[in-house]
Amino acid sequence: MALASTFVSLAILLSLLLYCLNLFSVNANSYREFLQMGQSVRISDTLVSYGGNYELGFFTRDRDNSTKYYVGIWFKKVPKDKIVWVANRDYAFQTSSAFLTIQPDGNIAIRDGQMTYLVTNVPNNSYSNYATLLDSGNLVLLSNSNKAVLWQSFNNPTDTLLPGMTIGYNIDTGYTLSLKSWTSADDPAIGPYTLRFDSGSASLTVNKGSNVFWIDGNSNLSIQSVFNRAGLGQDDYNDHFTLPITSNSRFVLEVSGDLKYEDWSEKSKRWLSLQSSKCGTNNSCGVFSICNSQDRDPCHCLNGFEPFDGDSWRKGNRSAGCVRLNSLSCDTTDGFFRFVSVELPPNHANLMLDSLAECNHTCFTDCSCLAFAYDFVAVNCMLWNDQVLTLKNISTDNQDADKNRPNFFLKLAASDILTTSNVTNAASRLGNRKRNLLLIVILIPFVILLILLGLFVYRTRKQSKKGDDLLNFEVGMSMKVNKDSDKVTKVKRKEVKLPLFSFVSVSAATNNFADANKLGEGGFGPVYKGILLNGDEVAVKRLSKRSGQGWEELRNEALLIAKLQHNNLVRLLGCCIERDEKMLIYEFMANTSLDCFLFDAEKREMLDWGTRVRIIDGIAQGLLYLHQYSRFRIIHRDLKASNILLDTNMNPKISDFGMARIFSENVLQANTNRIVGTYGYMSPEYAMEGIFSIKSDVFSFGVLLLEIISGKKNTGFYQTNSFSLLGYAWDLWSNNSGMDLIDSKVDDISNKDLVIKYVNIGLLCVQQSPEDRPTMSDVVSMIGNDTASLPSPKPPAFQNVRGVESSSLSRSTGENISVNVVTNSIVEAR
Template sequence: MISKSINPVLVFLLSVSYSLLFLAPFCHAANNTLTRGQSLKDGESLISVDENFELGFFSPGNSSLRYFGIRYYKIRDQAAIWVANREKPISGSDGVLRIGEDGNLLVADGNGSPVWSSNASVVSNNTAAMLDPTGNLILSSNDSIGETDKAYWQSFSNPTDTYLPNMKVLISSAEIHAFTSWKSANDPSPGNFTMGVDPRGAPQIVVWERSRRRWRSGHWNGLIFSGVPYMTALTTYRYGFKVTRESDGKFYFTYNPSDNSELMRFQITWNGFEEQKRWNESAKTWQVMQSQPSEECENYNYCGNFGVCTSSGSHKCRCMEGFEPRQPDQWRRGNWSGGCGRRSPLQCQRNTSSGGEDGFKTLRGLKLPDFADVESISLDACREMCLNNCSCKAYAHVSQIQCMIWNGDLIDVQRFVEGGNTLYVRLADSELGRSRMPTYVIILIVLAGLAFLAISIWLLWMLKKSLKVLPAATSACTSSKCELPVYDLSKSKEYSTDASGSADLVIEGSQVNGSDLPMFNFNCLAAATNNFSEENKLGQGGFGLVYKGKLPGGKEIAVKRLSKISGQGLQEFKNEIILIAKLQHRNLVRLLGCSIQGDEKMLIYEYMPNKSLDYFLFDPDKQALLDWSKRFAIIEGIARGLLYLHRDSRLRIIHRDLKASNILLDEEMNPKISDFGMARIFGGNQSEINTNRVVGTYGYMAPEYAMEGLFSVKSDVYSFGVLLLEIVSGRRNTSFRQTERMILIAYAWDLWNEGKAMDIVDLSIRDSCDENEVLRCIQIGMLCVQDSALHRPTMASVVLMLESSTTSIPLPRQPTFTSVRASIDPEISLEVQEVASSSDLTVKVVAGR
């Protein structure tokens, strides 16, 4: 026997060689890119770099057929999100993916027969495919791998049944059935249900069963889908839906989650439900967050035309007022599909001219009907348009959508327990309960009413003459008599008589005692302002005029003279007196006193010679006077003033109307916060309050306040963030309405996110400012305007970040506040000085002083 020793080096090299041969296919599988000349066989896969998604062959459920598609990778439930050969499955395990001779992706079976191709218009056959971290399979040239804007083809533009974050759904002029369900839970072939966007009226998500509608989301108003009950403003910002205009000029629905680490998907299921699912890592399962239709009333047109479905009532379906069931017997049996018909014909439908004019019945809290036409006109013009068109059945006026008109039957209407919109349904005069009186009776009633009114006015005038005015009202205007003795407003007869109420202020359940404040002689104030002359006028606010005055001793003052027809009522007047009288801070305007005489109510402030911030900030000729050092000092001053209101004052106060016109500037350009008519006091343990009356200025209100009436100190933080960005940019938040972007916030975010934040800065200071300080301010501003109040910093944190260059600043989340109307139709805009109001909403826009 011949004995041979084995070389250990040779053994090691052979072992390594075998290992490499064995691991070769797995190394290939770990790649996320496929290039020309490579192939992907059954058993191999491409995996995204974050290992969330896998591209390869699979068999769904208990099926033995093989499909090529994209699935989740690192979680237990590898749900499929996209399937290529859903109509031509492969029976064996010899399928392969490769890039064909024409540069397209090609899936072939074991015989080499193609079962699917991307069929894109490829200008170069030197192509490559990449599975990116969003789950999108992108085919592009080898020189631009993964660039969606240069893609020849991508799976996000050719979806199957699943909508993922960052995917775009086109909004065009016609219905788009973008997603098609599977045939069954284990069969990916096209099923009976589709989901997509119907752009008519305002865009809405629709689920179809073949060509018949099964469910719709209601119209998109720029913030929410109005027909989805759970979708409040806060959840909308969390979910992150918005409409964007891309570089191709088209509009798309997009979805950006608040937490990109979560696995989230929307799906049209094989049995016809639109579901939103989130992966629950602790339970190792997909959690269904919402599913539509979730109950009977959400099934499309469940109660038929002109019917209203209510989930909470004992009877789900009722006819609208003025209508009755078309098939009463079927209606009583619970078959409401026949709907309702009009009881009395409209005026234009009658053969005779008898009867009065048509009118409208107001229905509140509804999911508005389907198939609306939209016009960009006011509420009154909308009503007139409907009245002048015999085909018009109803109208509505919705914020961000404007006038909606229905010329056909009112279809798929649902009544909500909370939320919803108001619909005005056109009815014949006889259905509105109007009494029919002879003409002479109406004339007599009108004349009697006029006579009664005249007598009442005469009596009031005589009574007023007999009333005593304040003791010093007619005294000479001397320095000693201009200011009357200090009055306790809660005991002032003049105040309680003429203002119709006590000066004690009850806010959020707790009483604040009346404040001792100097009362000024009306005649003296008239003399001080040259009888309120035009040349002494400093500005005009929403509640009256502001005049410059000079007291006999030479002291300059500002007199806010409330209009007799002012929107500022007794409550706001009390607020401003009591709040400012108790506040003392160098960055808050100082109240010197008030004057109350008859119908005249006035507030006297310290005079601010440099007017308000907007007087300089938004005037191209005066912007340069505010260099960066002055602007930064103004930002710091406003922040310190707000911090005092929120934390350091005796009362915890929310201003609720912070904006450039309410920041006054003294002779040294120091900022002082003014106009506390809308402010609210918080109790010691309160952190958030809900109000039924939303007040403030468009563009400065926090989302949760504007939509739900929820306000807190974080509402002021949002307004401060908007104001900070305005100070840096020199542009109003609402100055972008004529462009494709809605507001300054969106403009600033785009530039900040692209690393071009300095482009935001006002040109008049861009070359002379401290770049690091400016960028720090922009980042703080973006933190303050985040959609969720929880994510915004407190004013204490803001002051710290402003004053300390070493304090680290977190990265902001992308704001989603947008408007579909501004995006879809850039020609439509609201006037900046418009004042909109309803029973639930008051938005005031006040011009600068």
């Protein structure tokens, strides 16, 4: 009897196993969640692929206060990533009661009680169907009877081509598939641009209506070279393109008609834009120009050139191209400007010459030659004689490819050479004695300039008694933390190498520090946006002669930030210390600083709850790195909303380390007689007694966290019974009304317990006593743990102190909202 029972149990187990294997027969192990017949995905629900790559759910673009709900698929690993597929792009639902379901007839539909939209239209059958989201981003509808694929979203593309997806003629469906742009960034309805594959010419085309907007012809190498690198090809029928399943890339047809090729970077956790059709057509910006597809406005004149028609150029018509600022003289004063990582224009002549020097000499001695390039692999000298069509900047991380790519040398007049860098002069290769004498005469001013520059540097070093410049910082074994500290912090001797930028290059990048390039101004000085010769956007922080800050603050900031490497800290690219100038060059942050969004009535709406949580988490990670995981323990001392910068994806980066201080491992706090920072973010022990530690930064973080949640400033905040945001938050918390602190502009909260948790953490950080406050390690642990119970906070500091405007602490001149990379810290004596 026992044997029979065991046999029955094994049979049942084997049947279940066979059922599971059969259930996963389509693309096995590539999905984990199913939508069965009769089940629903509502507004707050999502369907996640097995590996967690993609997510399906409802989304809305509520910018015009008319809520419209769509069902879409997005890349789950990036918060607020682009929607890669839309089910009902031309049929928005107006109510939050909408849901996605599988109807009794086996079709996927969206319903809200008033309207039904059929996503699929497969024949009715007697078997129940189910749907699943594959890890490739493909939504499939399958039959429960034989697991046959009845419908898939890959056969109904919108504006994004994913690996495994096809455009062109589809043999399975008999339809010709294409990508269609959105109408606008907020409207997924079918827009005016269409991407098709032309099987006759084996090329891609973007059409605007019946007109060809862009074509990937044989002479256009930008997108075609991407296809080649991705391993794309046609099958034997030569009637469609399929992006390989093994690819980590995607193609996106933008609202503007621009076709972008993006690649997923696992290291940086974001999509990198590798190519764009902005620079896809030959001579897209006109003659003597360069096209950078990474820029919003991709067209620029080459060095030494200006737009032929300035008005037309500013209006976007670049067909006339650019003209020289100064004519060539066709003598030894002319020289060459070198471009690297560019795609060469096709209109050149070819000569088989043995070396770069011969190619240089050939072009230099020919008055009609305007530019040259030398291909070492093909032993080929390329010469441009009449005109130079548009060059194209190429972004690549492949150093070997860049090494073998020919450099492009553009001939310029002597006066233009003096204002650019990377210039090579070929005149020294001529044996003519008269020309050599002329060259010597030309070099004399440069020699004199070098001598004067040497004297200037010597005098500057002697006056300032700074034996080390920004190129080679050294931290001594017994270096004092700062001149206002009574304690000495010893750190191991280290050397920081920081690139030096010439004043000429920085001036050229910022258009001679034009007002139009000015991003903002703080106590340190103005901040300018600049574009380097390689097309990279930068922010230049220039020390003002009137600034209360100087060499010590600049040196301190450069010393610290050059040693720090973290995704949530702003990156320093280099510095400039020429001509009595002191400048720091940073990576450019496209979305400026947090205060510009948080304290602006209109922009605050762009900070939805998910974005605010991501910003809080990022700041916490950056502070934890400073306090615990960097080379030294660093106290920022001026953490505030204007010192949190936001990149293109609204990821936070901590900036402004001019007031930061280094602690050794055995030092926990320090005293100062010079209080620096911003009132409202200062801890009580620092504002009143000059004591600062990692707990001072924790207090500032707590203030910032409550500001992010509420959308209100701590200082100048007034309520009937509360004089500050901290007091207001405490009153709400004490009355079990913590949810009331949330910004009224935030309406996408699905988990109210999460809001309460963040309010709790904020109040723990702003407690009166430093001993009661958590460390940043504790804070990060609290944020990441959804199950652990948090301790109850004690009343916050300054609870009964009036706002800055009326308190005894209000000796500051006020805080300006910053625009970009570096903000000034308010410095006040006690």
